[in-house]
Amino acid sequence: xxxxxxxxxxxxxxxxxxxxxxxxxxxxxxxxxxxxxxxxxxxxxxxxxxxxxxxxxxxxxxxxxxxxxxxxxxxxxxxxxxxxxxxxxxxxxxxxxxxxxxxxxxxxxxxxxxxxxxxxxxxxxxxxxxxxxxxxxxxxxxxxxxxxxxxxxxxxxxxxxxxxxxxxxxxxxxxxxxxxxxxxxxxxxxxxxxxxxxxxxxxxxxxxxxxxxxxxxxxxxxxxxxxxxxxxxxxxxxxxxxxxxxxxxxxxxxxxxxxxxxxxxxxxxxxxxxxx
Numbered sequence: 176x177x178x179x180x181x182x183x184x185x186x187x188x189x190x191x192x193x194x195x196x197x198x199x200x201x202x203x204x205x206x207x208x209x210x211x212x213x214x215x216x217x218x219x220x221x222x223x224x225x226x227x228x229x230x231x232x233x234x235x236x237x238x239x240x241x242x243x244x245x246x247x248x249x250x251x252x253x254x255x256x257x258x259x260x261x262x263x264x265x266x267x268x269x270x271x272x273x274x275x276x277x278x279x280x281x282x283x284x285x286x287x288x289x290x291x292x293x294x295x296x297x298x299x300x301x302x303x304x305x306x307x308x309x310x311x312x313x314x315x316x317x318x319x320x321x322x323x324x325x326x327x328x329x330x331x332x333x334x335x336x337x338x339x340x341x342x343x344x345x346x347x348x349x350x351x352x353x354x355x356x357x358x359x360x361x362x363x364x365x366x367x368x369x370x371x372x373x374x375x376x377x378x379x380x381x382x383x384x385x386x387x388x389x390x391x392x393x394x395x396x397x398x399x400x401x402x403x404x405x406x407x408x409x410x411x412x413x414x415x416x417x418x419x420x421x422x423x424x425x426x427x428x429x430x431x432x433x434x435x436x437x438x439x440x441x442x443x444x445x446x447x448x449x450x451x
Contacts, residue, residue, distance in 0.1 A: 184243060185210040185342060185374045186231060186264075191240035193226060200226050202398035203240070208342075213368050213375040215385040217420070218395035224378040227395075228344045231376065232266055233257035245341065265335040266344040269351075272331065273319040279306070279330050280315040286338040305333040309363055325356030329363065336367070342374035343367075349381050361387045382421060394420070 184207035193201040200223040208214045216224045229235040230242050233249055241250045245263045252260070273282050280302050287298045306312040309329040319327055328348055335343055345364065349357035361384045368375060368388070377388055385392055386406050394402035394409065396416050402409055409417060 182209070183246065184208060185212075185246060186214075186376065187241075187243035188227070188230070189241040189243070191227075191230065191237045191242060193223070193230070193235065193237050199398050201230075201237070204395070204398075204400050205240075206393045206400060206403050207243075208374060208376055209390075210341075210374050211372045212390045213364075213377060213388050214391050214393060215377045215379055215389040216393045216395060217379060217382065217385055219380065219420075222395040223398055224380075224395060225346050228266060228346055228376065228378055231264065231344060232261065262338065263340055264342040264344065265338050265340040267328065267331045267335050267346065267348065269346050270327075273327060273334070275319055278316050278318055279311065279322070282319070282330060283334045283337050286334060301337065302333075305336055306330075308336070308367075309333045310359070323352075323356070325352040325360060328352070328360060332363065332367070336371075340373070342376070345375065345377045345379075347378055347380070349379065349384055357381070357384070364388055 186208040188204050188206050191201050191204045192199065200221075204223070204227070206214065216227055218224055226235060230237060231244055233244075233252060233254070237250065241248055243249070244260055247260065249257065249260055274285065277285065283302045283305055284298050287293055287301060293301070302315070303312065306315055309332050311326055311329050311333070314322065314326065314330075319330070322330065332343075348360050348364065352360065364375070364377065365388055367373060375388075377384070379385055389406055391403065391405055392409050393400055394417055401414055402412055402417050404412075410421070412418065
């Protein structure tokens with residue numbers, strides 16, 4: 176259950192540093208994700224975006240600093256303790272990580288059957304509803320090999336939701352898909368945020384996706400947090416690398432100049448603050 180205090184982070188990095196050999200991929204990284212919030216982690220390839228997700232899931236441990244997940248300090252948790260956390264926080268991998276020998280429906284049903292609490296009829300109804308929600312119900316009986324990359328990611332999202340998580344992590348959800356599928360996946364993640372109030376972390380290099388989804392953005396550069404704030408604050412940032420990223424992301428003057436429209440009805444555009 177989510178903590179009722181919206182000001183207490185559901186996920187938090189406190190001065191996290193991680194190196195592989197002589198290469199530092201995270202250098203004193205700090206940011207937080209509030210319950211129900213979507214935070215996008217942006218940056219070029221190789222700056223530690225996916226490594227951040229692996230720390231949240233407990234697949235990696237920091238060399239220094241603390242990692243808070245589901246309101247708990249998980250930095251020193253054992254694998255057994257992390258298994259409990261992973262029932263609350265799930266991850267949608269780039270490749271979908273679907274079981275090749277199971278149909279779409281069986282993949283989505285897998286976490287439901289693991290819980291051993293539901294009848295087969297109840298599982299069928301839940302799977303139908305989830306596949307309908309992500310737009311692939313007609314593909315229920317197909318194998319993953321029959322699906323496009325984008326469709327595999329939609330199925331992976333449905334399977335993640337079957338676990339009834341409090342938070343979902345997305346690793347480059349629009350990489351290696353065509354522009355139409357990228358737009359559909361972005362719309363789907365936005366719809367899930369609105370309908371299910373899930374806490375989300377989205378790793379991406381796609382500024383267009385970040386503008387669609389993010390309440391706040393973490394911009395990583397050379398293993399450090401160069402910017403952390405709202406999309407509007409990012410547009411106002413004076414950091415040269417951030418400005419270059421925005422420019423190279425192929426936005427016209429109207430897109431960056433303050434015409435951002437919220438994809439969530441009723442959420443007002445916040446006042447601009449000085450970017451840091």
